[in-house]
Amino acid sequence: MSMAADPTRPEYRAAGTDLSERRRSGVSRGALLDVAAPAGVEPTPDGGLRLGALTTIAALAADPAIRAGYPGLAAAAAGLATPQIRRMATLGGNIAQRNRCWYFRNPDIACLKKGADACPARAGNALYAVAFDSAPCVAPHPSTLAAALLAYDARLDTNQRRDAPIAEALGDGRAASAETALRPGELITAVALPAPASNERAFYKRAIGRAHAEWPLVELVLRASVEGGVFAGLRLVAGGVAPVPLRLQAAEAAALGKPATATTFAAAAAAAIEGANPLPQSRYKLDLLQGLVLDLLEQAASQG
Amino acid sequence: MATASVNGRTVDLPEDDEPLLLDVLRDRLGLTGAKLVCGAGVCGACTVLIDGAAVVSCLMPAKAAAGKTVTTVEGIGAPELHPVQRAFMAQDALQCGFCTPGFIVEAKAFYDEWRTKHGAVAPSREDIGAAFCGHLCRCGAYDNIYRAIVDACAGAYDRAGREAPRLGARDKVTGAAVYTHDIRHEGQLEGVILRSAHAHARVAALDLSVAQRMPGVKAAVSLLDASRTVTFVGDPIAAVAAADRETAERALGAILVQFEALAAAIGPEAALAPGAAVVFPRGKGLKYNAGEGGNSPASWNGNLRGPVSAFSLRRKTARKAIDAARAANDPLLVEGVFRTSAQQHNSLEPHVAVAHFDGEDLTVEVSTQAVSALGAEIAKHFKLDPARVRVLAQHVGGGFGSKGAMRFETIAAIELAKVARAPVRVAFSRHEELSVAGYRPAVELRIALLPARDGSLSALSLTAHSDAGVAANNTVAGLARLIYTAQAKELLDYDVISNLPPGSPFRGPGGPPMAFALEQAIDEAALRLGQDPIALRKRWDANPARARLYDWAMGLDVWKARTAPSGEGRYRRGVGVAAGYWLYLWQADTKAELSVIGGRLVASLAVQDIGTGTRTVIADTLAREFGLDPSEIEVRLGDSKLPLGPGSGGSRVTASIVPTLLEASAKLKARVQGAPAAGGNAPWRARLAASPDLSVIAGRPADAKRNIYGNASLLHEAGIVGRLFGWMLRFQQKLAVGAGAPSSVQVIEVEVDTWLARVRVLRAWSGIAVGKLAAPALARNQAAGAFYQSLGHALYEGREIDSRTGRVLSVNLDDYRTPGIGDAPPIEVHFEESGFDHVPGGSVGIGEVASVPTPAALANAVRNAIGVRPQEIPIRPDRLLALLKGAAHVDGR
Structure with missing residues (x-):
């Protein structure tokens, strides 16, 4: 978990799966603050769950209560990184991890997130850049769990505030110093999920070149309830395309109340890219986003 | 003090927050089974068990292991091998072995959990693909890894049984094999290299004095040559040796360098633009050779070198025929521009050397493909007596061409050791490995192919522009001379x-x-002629071995069931074919010593086993000759002091050493026969056991004069220029190009997901003609591995740069994407064993020819699936989407 643009400022460390790589390369050089925070999954009085920030990704993916009530979160946890990473990496660390931009990760290159005044990717090689270009930095948000948690209206506790909506903690992606709106010194301690919806299905999928173990070009979390062949509830959150996980409200609106048929899927896919402003090299991500919307809507309609 | 239990032993953990578990295991505890490869949790080579769960130790803070049980590969399999270790050995689920400890650790945990949950049943390929996606094998032993895990889980290796076909496999599955990267001598220093941040500059001043005086620094040396010019980002400037890497890296920061920036040209487009800065005016200053031969003469025009056109055949006739066909809009004229990306070797063991002087004697342990040649090269470069230079390489973690010559890890280690008077190790980081350690040059190919009305091949024009940065001497188009008659x-x-x-x-x-x-282009010609693409190849191709491979491929059910693209549906399947060849090379000055020592047969030669199975080729060859088990033979290699052996390049090792070993065997048999103690008709095992110690040396005998090709060398098919080229190779490098061509024909079936723009390879067939198999149990593994590596080039692997600064961006294994086990399709390897009966032993090498057709076969399969032809690899999702979108009209042929 991090909080610094200045590479010499202190950083929180949970399992270290992100930070250790940046320290080995020299991108991050500040003091280490090993975090103490709860791990584990507990029910809350309102019927929801409270997830300790140090719960591992593997534990989230395997937890029966998460799998039953929040299958999109369980699937997202099971679908990220590699098994070895999932056994170590934590919920809090995943949300607060730094981006994967190859300019940011390269110790020899200056960039906005390392205190420089311009983004070298914007005018350079932007193959993996955002397609919804709404911040000075063009790196997509790296956290798969953040996208899933946004889809479930999760709220965060930190050492500085309680019960903050995750959208508030993630911010608008414009901060120069981090990929979240966490304040200096702020540390995620727990994540709360509201009571699960009934009659709902949820899915997660990422578009990648290889079969497994690749940072998503685009990823999508979908929650849907289908009643009488009609989409009665729908939530779509995309990752890999914007500086923060992106809720696709136009696509939701295009499908809500409509029959769960191919015509509706196509309308939702077309609406999914509303407002997109890709860089020339990242335009392809919009096609992948539409493909994912079609794929997951079709799955939602065909199951049960 | 916090402690952990490591392989059953209680060890103190460092108090410091910084150290990572892997570094503690390797550097403080001497447990070098776990490897440092990517340092980013991608490749899994560092995997260990923490309380039974497999994690990557390269990212885990050492202090997080406090109070926990740590199991490394060294802690698995003692006193008895674990079933997965037996399975990896018996199924030959490894090549160079550098990734093997990580796979073994994960496989142990997977097996234990699987057996608890499911009992002795086989997991699916999908189960294994998902569970092992955090491990990368660069040699591509994936198909055998699948088999090993499946069979182990199913219970086939619960008891000790089958021996490993590969010599040294036991050391590789237990972590006992020591690679150069693992060497830790007493008092050994760590060297690091200062590299240029400029793409082109002159070093006006270099001051090492501050760095030299820093505590812990033992040597600081300049690596600049007389030109004092750096020509790419990462060009070496200086090197520092210190007691540890951190100190050495800090010292790099204290070196004062003044650059005079020079105008740079970055990438081929900029290099050919009007007014571009000229990197090497008329070739002056060119140092690097991207080819395997010497730099051939060529003309220069700015940054453009060439053309080299020597392998043309009636060049003007070809040009005229194609120009006329174009003017006449001949529908049979196939034209296109194709692009292949720069492919990184990415050997999992980085370039690494440990140099140390003992008086005037220099010993260099180095991860190299050529102990003999490197010894000579070092002696020449450092002006040393060749007899006082020794190069050692017992285990080499992959090479693929990148470790064939002396590189800066070796130069820097020697320069530093000379000053420090202590052993110095220089090991490239993955960042260095993926930026400055070499790569397959990117190529733009412009092709025109004209079939005649009678169905023969009238004319071919192929122009290649190779992009090898500051290196020259690429031969790409010229290779088209030696396949297909036109x-x-x-x-x-x-x-x-x-x-x-x-x-x-x-x-x-x-x-x-x-x-x-x-x-x-041939695939396209077949479509236009309305002919079967394999039948058309067979018609145009005079090679008899490939003719048999074409027959085999045409008989495959998947080929017979092939249909034209429909242009409909989300998932579209296609089948493609391609052929390839390589030169049959052999090292003419190869020697081998064969001895009887204490009744045991010992083979000694200065070759190296980089994962290709050279140890096994030697043992299997001698075992056949003497009626022994391969394990009874002692193989000594990886030492330049042994009789001269070939480098592991150009697929030359098998064809060089097998005939030499056969010659040595005949000599030894005559000596043993004549020895007084030997019994006349007893088996060789008994006669060797009774023999006094003795030793013979043999050279590489010539091939039989008569062969089915009717000439002494494939190069003779390229006329007088070919003969001249062959003579130069023989004269300059003692390298002979023999008759016949190692050949391959591959068929690939793909499924294209048109929504998510992914190409999934469903199945593959690789037909290989390399004569008799010298190590039959290993041959399939090498052929499959070459295929998977080449598939990576076709689908995923592309170096990416920042074209303003000349920095390589794809410098980690997240951004440089190589195939994982889930990307490796089932493959059937078919060997056509005839064609090399003129070679003593009848065997030539597999490693290169098995990779040549793959990107083309894959592209032809994608063409068959979607009706549009991929003209650029890797066929990334963005490129596939562009193809699908550009296909306003799907060509349904």
């Missing part, structure tokens, strides 16, 4: 020089790019 061929090779790191030889240099253009 009336005329115009074959032009250019190098486009620019301020990017130097490319280098890579598995079949020039072969896969050439085939990518030529084999797609």
